[in-house]
Amino acid sequence: MRAQGGAPCYRLRYRRGPLLTLGLRVRLLVIGVAGLSVGLALGGIMLLGALGWTLQRTVDAEAFRTGDAVALLAAEKALPDPLPVAGGQLQVQVVDGQGRIRAASIDADRLVPMLRPDQLHAGQRQRLVVDGPRVGLAGPVRVVTVPAGTPADPLTVLVAKSMADVRHSQYVVRALLLVGFPLLVAGLAVVAWRVVGATLRPVEALRSGAAEITGRAGPGRLPVPAARDEIQRLAVTLNDMLDRLEASRARQRAFVADAAHELRSPLTNMRTELEVARRLGDATDWPVVAENLLADTERLSRLVDDLLLLARLDEQPARPDGSAVRAVGPVELGELLRGVAGRYPSPPVRLAPPPGPLWTEGDPGELRRVLANLVENALRHARGEVVLAVTGPHPDPPVPGQRGSGRAAGAYHLVTVTDDGPGIPAADRERVFARFTRLDDARARDDGGAGLGLAIVRELVRRAGGSVDLADAVPGPAAGTGPGLRVSVRLPALDEPEADF
Incomplete structure (x- = not known):
């Protein structure tokens, strides 16, 4: 099918069986009861088969035991007449090779053998089933044969036992299964219904x-069940997800509110300038107005660029270690610092000579943006000069884990931006990395910016696999109060970038 505009539109259609239209509780009950019914049916069939086989073996064992006893008497030529038989449902005959009956039990036929001549195989132990009327017993009759006598006078002992009791036992068990099976399934279905209901509550x-x-x-x-099971873990996980979603919504609301507030300020200034110029008419100093409008426009443009950059950073996927998935390359930090320092007058910006070529892995544009933000932030607060320096490699890892085959295990380069300004109190050094955060001495928007510079720095450094932290430029007993601020950026070191790139 085609959607509007001629573009093909494909829809996946799933066939829903009748079972899928039922509720989960009913589906579980149907599946459970069906499986239980099949299992019980197979078990009943196996039970009947095992019972029949056991009873048959019992009958055969009793008949062979009687036949062996009579055969022993025949071997000793001491056959009594009638033959002694224990139990009232056994009949015994002793026949010779011509099919004549030599001896029989008191209730056995003395003229007609239990087996026809074609059924009787002399010298073999046999198990046969014959009709009851031929033997004179009720139901089918089990007949076993036991060889007896001597080679000169071979005899065969025939022992018959009625199978009526076996068939009756099987019938009783079958009837009990047929009656008890539905009742058992119905009872288990009721129990399963209540158990499944309690489980799904x-x-x-x-x-x-x-x-x-x-x-x-x-x-x-969400309510968390008391039982420590899968549902309890699901509830805990869902509550954690709700907490993260609520924190994300709170951050988004704060971000939107701060962005709107920051955007409103330059727009308000521009509108005020234009309204004053319109009221003054020919007395308007248009060069001054144009300069003020240009300053507000540049500030507005920088703010929009920063917001778009943060939005792109938030949308890009990340690896498990927190670094973003992107194309990177080798970057020489000394050359990068010289390029950034060259954009500012010296003094106040001074570059300490690098110890030699120091390579890292990252996006050159992003690392250049990191250094530019740090230098501009330092220039706003410095009293005398800002010093850029890079050293390395150092042995301690910047973050847990390593990425990249050419990276030296546990090695990093340290880039520092130091100013001699008032510094940042230790209690506020983590807070300043939040978006739209400005300390009290940086509240003036003309000097303090929008509060996005350090937030962008942290995001870009994280993407490069490094870390950033703040410290006093001159550590001492009054740490956290100044003078000056040192920003330390740790970036992973590369051994031989030419080998990898």
Whole structure:
């Protein structure tokens, strides 16, 4: 099919069977009861088969035991007449090679053998089933043969036993199974219905809690079951997810509010300048107005560029170690620092000579943006000069884990930007990396910026696999109060970039 505009539109259609239209509780019950029924049916069939085989073996054992006893009497030529037989359901005959009956039990036929001549194989132990009327017993009859006598006078002992008791036992067991099977399945279905319902009750509580959360504003929590099972772990995981979502929404709301506030200020200034110029008419000093409008426009442009950069950084995927997935290359830090320092007058910006070629892996444009933001931030607060320096390699790793085959294990380069300004109190050194954060002495927007510079620095350094922190330029007993601030950027070191690139 085609959507509007002629573009092909493909829709996947799934066939829903009748079982999928039922509720989860019913589906679990149907599957469980069906499996249980099949299992019980197979078990009943196996039980009947095992019972029949056991009873048959019992009958054969009793018949052979009687036949062996009579054969022993025949071997000693001491056959009594009638033959002594234990039990009232056994009949015994002793026949010779011509099919004549030599001896028989008291209730056995003395004229007609139990087996026809074609059924009787002299010298073999046999198990046969014959009709009851031929023997004079009820139901099918089991007949076994036992060789007896001597080679000169071979005899065969025939022992018959009725199978009526065996068939009756099988019938009773079959009837009990046919009656008890549906009752057992029905009882287990009721128990399963209640057990499944009790098991799914925490799931229903989670669903109700989720419906209440989506129906009201503000953070919410899902009920956590007391049992330490999969549902309890699911509830804990969902609550953690809700906390993260709420924190993300709070950050987004704060970011939007701060961005709107920052954008409103230059727009308000521009509008004020234009309204004053319109009221003054010919008395307007247009060069001054143009200069003020240009300054506000540049400030607005920088703010928009920073916001777009942060938005792109937030949208790009990241690896498990927190670094972004992007194309990188070798960067020589000494050359990078010289390029950045050359954009500012000296003094106040001074570059300490690098010890030699120091290579790292990253995006040159992003690393250049990191240094430019740090230098501009230092220039706003420095009293005398700003010093750029790079040293390395150092043995301690910048962050847990290493990326890249050419990177020296645990080695990093240290880039520092130092100023002699008032510094930042130790309690505020983590807070200044948050977006739109300005300390009290940087509240003036004309001097302090929008509070995005250090946030961008941290994101870009993280993408390069490094870290950034703040410290006093001159450590001492009054640490955290100045004078000056040192920004330390740790970047992973490369041994031989030519080998990898």
